[in-house]
Amino acid sequence: MKALRAVFVREWRLASAGGGGPAGPAAFMLAALALVPLAIGPDPDILRAAAPGVIAFAALLASLQGAERMFGDDLSDGTLELYALSPVSLTALSAIKAAAYVSAVLWPAPVIGFVAAMAYGMDGPSAGALSLGLVLALPGLALVSGFAGALAAGVKRAGLLIALIAAPLQVPLLVFVAGVGRAALEGTGLAGANLMLAGAFSLAALALAPFGMAAALKGRLE
Amino acid sequence: MKALRAVFVREWRLASAGGGGPAGPAAFMLAALALVPLAIGPDPDILRAAAPGVIAFAALLASLQGAERMFGDDLSDGTLELYALSPVSLTALSAIKAAAYVSAVLWPAPVIGFVAAMAYGMDGPSAGALSLGLVLALPGLALVSGFAGALAAGVKRAGLLIALIAAPLQVPLLVFVAGVGRAALEGTGLAGANLMLAGAFSLAALALAPFGMAAALKGRLE
Amino acid sequence: MWSAFANPERFERLAARLVPWFGWGAVILFAIGLPWALIISPPDYQQGDTVRIMYVHVPSAWLSMAAYAGLGGASFVYFIWRHNVADLAAQALAPIGAVFAFLTLATGSLWGRPMWGTWWEWDARLTSMLVLFLLYLGYMALRAAIEDERLAARAGAILAMAGLINLPIIKFSVDWWNTLHQPASVIRLDGPTIHASQLWPLLVMALAFTALMTALVFMNVRNMSLARRAEARARRKIEGGEG
Amino acid sequence: MSMPAALQVSNLALSRGGRTLLRGLSIMLEAGEALVLTGPNGTGKTTLLRAIAGLVRPDEGDIIAPPLAYLGHGEALKPSETVIDAISFAARLHGHVWGDGKGDVRMDALNAMGLSKRVLHTCGQLSAGQKRRLAIARLTLQEEARLWLMDEPAAPLDAAGRALLADLVADFRKGGGMVIAATHTGLGWTDAQALELRP
Amino acid sequence: MSMPAALQVSNLALSRGGRTLLRGLSIMLEAGEALVLTGPNGTGKTTLLRAIAGLVRPDEGDIIAPPLAYLGHGEALKPSETVIDAISFAARLHGHVWGDGKGDVRMDALNAMGLSKRVLHTCGQLSAGQKRRLAIARLTLQEEARLWLMDEPAAPLDAAGRALLADLVADFRKGGGMVIAATHTGLGWTDAQALELRP
Numbered sequence A, B: 001m002k003a004l005r006a007v008f009v010r011e012w013r014l015a016s017a018g019g020g021g022p023a024g025p026a027a028f029m030l031a032a033l034a035l036v037p038l039a040i041g042p043d044p045d046i047l048r049a050a051a052p053g054v055i056a057f058a059a060l061l062a063s064l065q066g067a068e069r070m071f072g073d074d075l076s077d078g079t080l081e082l083y084a085l086s087p088v089s090l091t092a093l094s095a096i097k098a099a100a101y102v103s104a105v106l107w108p109a110p111v112i113g114f115v116a117a118m119a120y121g122m123d124g125p126s127a128g129a130l131s132l133g134l135v136l137a138l139p140g141l142a143l144v145s146g147f148a149g150a151l152a153a154g155v156k157r158a159g160l161l162i163a164l165i166a167a168p169l170q171v172p173l174l175v176f177v178a179g180v181g182r183a184a185l186e187g188t189g190l191a192g193a194n195l196m197l198a199g200a201f202s203l204a205a206l207a208l209a210p211f212g213m214a215a216a217l218k219g220r221l222e
Numbered sequence C: 001m002w003s004a005f006a007n008p009e010r011f012e013r014l015a016a017r018l019v020p021w022f023g024w025g026a027v028i029l030f031a032i033g034l035p036w037a038l039i040i041s042p043p044d045y046q047q048g049d050t051v052r053i054m055y056v057h058v059p060s061a062w063l064s065m066a067a068y069a070g071l072g073g074a075s076f077v078y079f080i081w082r083h084n085v086a087d088l089a090a091q092a093l094a095p096i097g098a099v100f101a102f103l104t105l106a107t108g109s110l111w112g113r114p115m116w117g118t119w120w121e122w123d124a125r126l127t128s129m130l131v132l133f134l135l136y137l138g139y140m141a142l143r144a145a146i147e148d149e150r151l152a153a154r155a156g157a158i159l160a161m162a163g164l165i166n167l168p169i170i171k172f173s174v175d176w177w178n179t180l181h182q183p184a185s186v187i188r189l190d191g192p193t194i195h196a197s198q199l200w201p202l203l204v205m206a207l208a209f210t211a212l213m214t215a216l217v218f219m220n221v222r223n224m225s226l227a228r229r230a231e232a233r234a235r236r237k238i239e240g241g242e243g
Numbered sequence D, E: 001m002s003m004p005a006a007l008q009v010s011n012l013a014l015s016r017g018g019r020t021l022l023r024g025l026s027i028m029l030e031a032g033e034a035l036v037l038t039g040p041n042g043t044g045k046t047t048l049l050r051a052i053a054g055l056v057r058p059d060e061g062d063i064i065a066p067p068l069a070y071l072g073h074g075e076a077l078k079p080s081e082t083v084i085d086a087i088s089f090a091a092r093l094h095g096h097v098w099g100d101g102k103g104d105v106r107m108d109a110l111n112a113m114g115l116s117k118r119v120l121h122t123c124g125q126l127s128a129g130q131k132r133r134l135a136i137a138r139l140t141l142q143e144e145a146r147l148w149l150m151d152e153p154a155a156p157l158d159a160a161g162r163a164l165l166a167d168l169v170a171d172f173r174k175g176g177g178m179v180i181a182a183t184h185t186g187l188g189w190t191d192a193q194a195l196e197l198r199p
């Protein structure tokens, strides 16, 4: 238990420091969300309709950005061997890494999502629902990104490979989060169901992904 | 001259191999272009209107993906020192790296852009114009990405930093390429002007970026 | 029986014997199925002759999913028991499955133009099929990116198993989300709802595609197995007996 | 399940990329013993150490190993982490507590490798030898380990560093620990067994 | 501008992170001479080599160096590149041509370090010592270099590798080359000067 806490504290610290911690992905999301209207054009109706999807997509991309670092450096500098031979199992380590990633790096996503939703012309309650959807989806996004990161650790152009592997697996979350926002916007009453689905996906990912990550890491070490 | 060719051949080969070469960014662009409509929703009018911007944006993101690897590994494994002390100047090296990156990795972007434009409901000539815009923009995108990559080489979470540095600098290209597509779509007759602007930006980047990259790399070595 | 699958050389011989059977089987089935489907079978009362795209579209869709199921199954076997042949099978299935997924997308898209008035529609089934195609690409890219054969096989197996989640999504997406694409009319619990004059040629075509795929997979496996051993031999020659 | 007190490797076969590196290797190491692995480049010393650590799967043979600590070619240090943070983490990971008049295991470990003046450096600022010293200091915090596996532990160390390492190893063995080290230079460890791998 | 034929370092001062490592150092090396740098960990051997290579800016002093080749701690090898590709590239980069009955400089370089059997391996598959050998073999292709700077060249090398390295260095010096190496173990080079850095 103490060891697990020590790992979490350290991973949290390493994830927060260096690249600027949450500032990085936050700025990435902001940049992406600022550029999209430039691309789509300024029509307010189009923008509002596109908002839930665009914001969910920006969060997905942000979650991919740090995935390469999640295990890549640990593999090349020998840290992974250290962990593999430590009292902490690789499965627990994987879950902890994902948790540290969410809480040190990804946490601003729902806040930015809310602000962007308002800026794109969504009403307050819908923006709130969308933001809640992001909160529920973040663990799932991080876990799937982490899984892809573990598979691609130490591989050339791992960033791309990670995007290619993770994005298809994250599609359901994208659909659910965008669904929350769209349902709230159109008042179809399906927002709750989409929220549940996003949460359920995250829980399922929590139950499965750490084992997948651990298996992938063991393979990468050999 | 021979040395320059040797560097190009090698960099081209390293960029092509491993991560699957062009398959990676191509798949990334495909994935991004497939997911965006899932997010925006299936309304064909909205999709067609958004197409030029979304496609230009996807190409921009694809160009960012490989930027981290452009110099990051070379710094950590000592290759950059080797180049710095070789007969090839760092300025020439930088230009070559960008050229290898375009020709080994990014080249499918215009093709995918064309296909996606058709899938999003644009007409053939407009899609062609957009695709031509991408061809002209690619060198610029690669050079700016490379510049950001050189500045951020070896930094933690360089990927993010690169996105933050490069994306704003690439905004003009985004606007020009999207402008080509939109102008062609709406028949405003401004497509040609936008094409010229995209090409001019690429030329300017070719004249300036390699020096910036070389300066950044020298700093990273100390 | 199992040892025949675990021992590459014996498997190569087995595969060499099976390829012509499935290959000729495919030729014969296509000889029956193609004219039947493309000429003899009646045009649809709604869709006219465009319905003939179905005879390529539907078998490709089935086979791309079947190939992924095979990929996932072979990966599981490799992951647990480390049978090299299972890995070879997985590696052989991936490009073939990807081609069928692409065929499904392409024919569906061609079909969609007259039927729905659009090349592409972002409905659940179409999107999940695209995801399947991307999974194939991801699998191949991952394997290509890892130099060490064994490690590549391990990583690929893990990814392939994770991707299995997408299969039920494709299959049931039309039932779960009420969308544009047509619901299942052949493979359903209460029996097929499609007319017999279309059902039979469709089934023959499906069999023909299956035979073709089986032949291709065996051929692929055999070639890869031979190539792997040839490379090992070349390597030993250069390195000599000792290190 | 009681932990084995000795290392038993029997009839081991290892291969890399389809080429057999060693076959029929048996090693028996009792408490307090040390084994120095030598042999030409590429004969499989690193592979053998990793196999004993359980990181590489052997083709054949059995390995029964006590709890162990591994020092590989890589130092597992984060360039941005300070020396004191790195060592504190290792201490916490292995259940150490400090403060409250208990003495400070972390400073003891750093002192043992002559690093006490570098606590505020980040690991990225250390010289090659200093990094190696830190990795060795960290090893000593794994109290439950009965076997140290060390891959070229002394390569970047100066004479003083080698002496400190030899002291640590001697102490560890006195307490019943076992050590296996791969090396190309003399380590000067008293009565260590030698095993030379041949190509 | 004619290239200097000797290395002249005068009144050099180097610092790292605000701490002065050395001050007032002068080195004069003539054609055919070698200098072995020793000294405790962290005294600035690596920093000095990098300064001579022009990678680190000195606080004070002048460095006049002939064309040089640098072998650092990092091996500058790409895990996915094969040995033959890596060496071919180095050869091309430095203007070598082969084939046409000219003999093959690449194989000569690999042979000189005993690597000819590894041509088809990727660099990621090489053992620590094999990587080092490859990096050294590549160095020999820089024909225009008159000065080799080597940072712990022999650390992961076996006895045979050290002997091959000593031969290479002897040959290079016979042809008028100069060598500076930082090391913690004896290199066995004939009549090399020694410089011990002190903390």
Ligand code: HEM
Pocket (backbone or CB within 6 Å): C054, C057, C058, C061, C062, C104, C105, C106, C107, C108, C109, C111, C112, C113, C115, C116, C125, C126, C127, C129, C130, C170, C171, C181, C182, C183, C184, C185, C186, C187
């Ligand atoms: C790119 C677009 C399309 C994709 C990705 C696609 C995908 C699929 C898939 C995956 C199946 C197999 C489903 C199963 O066995 O449960 C299928 C079957 C089928 N598709 Fe499509 N489809 C597309 C377009 C179309 C179009 C435009 C039509 C015609 C209106 C169509 C008609 C059918 C029919 C009739 C079946 C057989 C259903 C059955 O009997 O189970 N598809 N398609």
Ligand SMILES: Nc1ncnc2c1ncn2[C@@H]1O[C@H](COP(=O)(O)OP(=O)(O)OP(=O)(O)O)[C@@H](O)[C@H]1O
Pocket (backbone or CB within 6 Å): C148, C243, D016, D017, D018, D021, D039, D040, D041, D042, D043, D044, D045, D046, D047, D048, E121, E124, E125, E126, E127, E128, E129, E130, E156
């Ligand atoms: N993934 C791989 N594929 C093929 N061969 C490999 C692979 N990994 C290692 N090898 C080979 O296995 C052999 C043993 O490597 P190992 O690192 O164990 O040697 P070592 O005894 O530690 O050598 P050194 O003294 O140089 O450190 C080497 O010849 C190496 O080329």
Ligand SMILES: Nc1ncnc2c1ncn2[C@@H]1O[C@H](COP(=O)(O)OP(=O)(O)OP(=O)(O)O)[C@@H](O)[C@H]1O
Pocket (backbone or CB within 6 Å): D121, D124, D125, D126, D127, D128, D129, D130, D156, E016, E017, E018, E021, E039, E040, E041, E042, E043, E044, E045, E046, E047, E048
């Ligand atoms: N960026 C930096 N900031 C602060 N101090 C640094 C930095 N880089 C190196 N140092 C310090 O400078 C000193 C000299 O390092 P250098 O690598 O030159 O030593 P060295 O003689 O090569 O040692 P070794 O024998 O261990 O390789 C070390 O004490 C190191 O801690």
Ligand SMILES: [Mg+2]
Pocket (backbone or CB within 6 Å): D045, D046, D047, D151, E127, E128, E129
């Ligand atoms: Mg070794």
Ligand SMILES: [Mg+2]
Pocket (backbone or CB within 6 Å): D127, D128, D129, E045, E046, E047, E151
């Ligand atoms: Mg040093």
